[in-house]
Amino acid sequence: IVAVDVTGLVKSDPRSTAEEVEPDLLVFPNLQVLNIGGTDLRYGYVSKSIIPFLRHLTRIDLSCLDDVGTLAELLPLRNSLVSLVLFNVEPHNGPVVEKRFDNIQQLSKLRHLDISYYEHNALSISYGVKDLLFFLVTNLPELTSLDLSGTSLPDEQIEIEYNKKKHETLSQLPTSQASSIPALAILSSPLEFLGLLNSPSSGREKIPARRVTGNHNEQQLLESFVRYKRRKGFILETFHSLYQLLLDHSVTLPIQFLEAIVTCMRMYIDYIEIQVSGSASLFHLSSNDDYKPLLEQYHKSAIIQTCLAAMQKYKRNEGMQRNGCLVLFNFEIPNDMIEVYDEIVEQVLWIIENLSTMVSRIAVHLLNAMMGHADKKFKSRAQRLMVIEGLTSAIQMRLNNNSHDEVVDNSWSSLWNLTDETEVNCRRFIDLGGMELFLKCYTAFPAQEDLLRNMLGCLGNVAEVPHLRRFMLTPEYIDIFVNLLPCRAAGGIEVSYNACGILSHILSDGPSAWTLADPSRDSVRSAMTAAITSWDINSERNINYRSFGPILSLLREEVPCEAKYWA
Numbered sequence: 001i002v003a004v005d006v007t008g009l010v011k012s013d014p015r016s017t018a019e020e021v022e023p024d025l026l027v028f029p030n031l032q033v034l035n036i037g038g039t040d041l042r043y044g045y046v047s048k049s050i051i052p053f054l055r056h057l058t059r060i061d062l063s064c065l066d067d068v069g070t071l072a073e074l075l076p077l078r079n080s081l082v083s084l085v086l087f088n089v090e091p092h093n094g095p096v097v098e099k100r101f102d103n104i105q106q107l108s109k110l111r112h113l114d115i116s117y118y119e120h121n122a123l124s125i126s127y128g129v130k131d132l133l134f135f136l137v138t139n140l141p142e143l144t145s146l147d148l149s150g151t152s153l154p155d156e157q158i159e160i161e162y163n164k165k166k167h168e169t170l171s172q173l174p175t176s177q178a179s180s181i182p183a184l185a186i187l188s189s190p191l192e193f194l195g196l197l198n199s200p201s202s203g204r205e206k207i208p209a210r211r212v213t214g215n216h217n218e219q220q221l222l223e224s225f226v227r228y229k230r231r232k233g234f235i236l237e238t239f240h241s242l243y244q245l246l247l248d249h250s251v252t253l254p255i256q257f258l259e260a261i262v263t264c265m266r267m268y269i270d271y272i273e274i275q276v277s278g279s280a281s282l283f284h285l286s287s288n289d290d291y292k293p294l295l296e297q298y299h300k301s302a303i304i305q306t307c308l309a310a311m312q313k314y315k316r317n318e319g320m321q322r323n324g325c326l327v328l329f330n331f332e333i334p335n336d337m338i339e340v341y342d343e344i345v346e347q348v349l350w351i352i353e354n355l356s357t358m359v360s361r362i363a364v365h366l367l368n369a370m371m372g373h374a375d376k377k378f379k380s381r382a383q384r385l386m387v388i389e390g391l392t393s394a395i396q397m398r399l400n401n402n403s404h405d406e407v408v409d410n411s412w413s414s415l416w417n418l419t420d421e422t423e424v425n426c427r428r429f430i431d432l433g434g435m436e437l438f439l440k441c442y443t444a445f446p447a448q449e450d451l452l453r454n455m456l457g458c459l460g461n462v463a464e465v466p467h468l469r470r471f472m473l474t475p476e477y478i479d480i481f482v483n484l485l486p487c488r489a490a491g492g493i494e495v496s497y498n499a500c501g502i503l504s505h506i507l508s509d510g511p512s513a514w515t516l517a518d519p520s521r522d523s524v525r526s527a528m529t530a531a532i533t534s535w536d537i538n539s540e541r542n543i544n545y546r547s548f549g550p551i552l553s554l555l556r557e558e559v560p561c562e563a564k565y566w567a
Helices: 043-049 072-077 094-104 132-139 218-227 232-248 254-267 272-287 297-313 318-328 335-354 357-373 387-400 406-419 423-431 434-444 449-463 466-471 475-483 494-507 521-534 549-555 561-566
Strands: 003-005 033-035 059-061 083-085 112-114 145-147 161-163 191-195 209-213
Touching: 072 094, 094 132, 209 218, 218 232, 218 254, 232 254, 232 272, 254 272, 254 297, 272 297, 272 318, 297 318, 297 335, 318 335, 318 357, 335 357, 335 387, 357 387, 357 406, 387 406, 387 423, 387 434, 406 423, 406 434, 406 449, 423 434, 423 449, 423 466, 434 449, 434 475, 449 466, 449 494, 475 494, 475 521, 494 521, 494 549, 494 561, 521 561, 549 561
Parallel strands: 003 033, 033 059, 059 083, 083 112, 112 145, 145 191, 191 209
Antiparallel strands: none
């Protein structure tokens, strides 16, 4: 064995002592690669009991370890160590940090050095060592990869006598590289990689490196996704910068960003900040008309399923639920979401019933779209998914609070779509007290035209089912339908048209089925005629029917002329 990588591994039993879990790496005397970053190993143990005996080490990762000290233990490896990673190693212990960097400068064979640091507030940290970057570049001649992300080193001014004997200052030296970062001007050739995430220097014009991580442009952000996949904080900062980029500009590599976002969201499903930020970027990538033609079906499925997983895990986070619903809106319903259609319906219903109006109104719009575009196969699953129960419950909740909002209107609109030529859903609506719910909403919110239109649209679907019409044939309901026949100035003919349709289906059952003395069947027929003749036949109205079946059923010979007139 020549490589051991236990990055992020911690002891499973928090009661065990450090000594009980220290590994015996000396059984691997030929070890060349040792990655112990992010573990709970004590550096004191590693530095005294392991490193001195592993003479073949070429690569070491000590990220996030405590009490690293001066790294004097690495000096015997000065002629062999080519990679040293010190991400998030204590930067503020003055003399110790200064001595640490003195020792690092003696590791003259280093080709990769990572001294990046992540602060939660995204501010750059300073190591407090004067002219540190200049000395690192000067004394590590084989360096090709340098990560300074999250540090102030690239932005620090340099004032130093390069050669005291010749009194030659840095400003007098011939520069090998065009560089906006002064300390890097003495490089004999560009670095293969330079980490500048969370550094203002990433926006500078001349950066002497072939690959750069940073916040400034597409290439830097994509490189950040690749390099920092295991660094949650840096990934979050990359998400924030990408979101701002997507707001301000079009990107030339949308698919690469999409794949990077999905990968990171799946990897960091346990971190809500990454889920919210990632889903915000997915919204912009999936809504842009320039990017949509580039999305294959597997891209669409990946976006939908990744957002749904985050929504299911963080049910009470309104930011995640809002973002998730908005992302789902960007796709074709139901074709793009067939694999998880039922799961989406259940999640959206939960939002409607449990979260604030700000979020639930978006969810009910989504559910309404899903019900409106669904064919009978999908609508018939509504009973198993308890969709009608969820919608009627959301309406009743707002009735209890005497609150009319978009959720009430769109819940009724969803019921309208759900019951359209779907008898099983019409029956379920009646069984759940749908007619009583209609009466309560009509009484509580009589002036809401959109609500009236949606409620009557739903009842019109129920009225198309012959054996359910008897639930509407009461004086109270018939009086309401008749009272809604005259056109209202603000609402056009929508409400009148829907009320007349309900009465037309009830009348189509014939005189024997009319069991009411008041209002009489003839008075209702007269009111319908008056309403229909008052409609402006030149007015425009968008009417959607799945089939002409319900209309054609009213053209039978025995159906009253008023119902035929409406049809």
